[in-house]
């Protein structure tokens with residue numbers, strides 16, 4: 001059986017390896033822009049907004065992989081607002097969700113220790129439903 005240390009290590013390593021296709025697609029877009037094969041425009045293709053440039057001087061327009069990460073250079077250029085609306089789900093989960101009260105350690109406790117949902121809820125300052133969702137993997141499904 002896997003102990004908590006192994007689970008924790010796997011979970012912490014997860015963000016880097018969760019979606020290698022996505023990471024590679026982002027790298028290919030970056031390389032194409034640097035080599036001049038792809039040009040990042042300054043205007044959003046969807047709403048026409050011009051968000052300007054960030055502190056590094058680059059346009060804040062983001063490349064949206066509207067046809068999937070297996071077509072890395074097939075991007076639609078969108079402002080952050082339009083990009084957020086096009087993305088089917090918020091990929092920030094678990095510890096990365098800023099409003100989340102539960103930590104990885106708490107999740108591992110909830111999954112492995114024998115205690116009632118009500119006791120866990122009181123211990124970690126969350127509602128009982130939050131504990132139930134962790135136990136049924138409705139949330140923290142990546143752990």
Ligand SMILES: [Zn+2]
Pocket residue numbers: 044045046047048049078079080081082083
């Ligand atoms: Zn837009």
